[in-house]
Amino acid sequence: MKDWMDFNGDREVDSTERFFADEMLCSSREEHIALFGDAGDFGEEVDEDEEKEDDLMYAGLDRDDLEMMEPEERREALEEAGLDPDDYDFD
Structure with missing residues (x-):
């Protein structure tokens, strides 16, 4: 079975793919800051x-x-x- 994090289909999950997968799984601003040190897409306050x-x-x-x-x-x-x-x- 193919690993969902294998974005380029080479049957290996490298650090870049893992990084993007982790970022996709973030569900809050606080979680993104804890994992990556910045607010990412959660940075802008929504009006x-x-x-x-x-x-x-x-x-x-x-x-x-x-x-x-x-x-x-x-x-x-x-x-x-x-x-x-x-x-x-x-x-």
């Missing part, structure tokens, strides 16, 4: 509002359209898209 806008976009929803909806209709649309309506403020 929650920007992340929420991205979630709307990926769900195929438009913020302007949602703002024009009645509150109950908007709640339904967000729930159908798998998003928590309580995470969004449309006041």
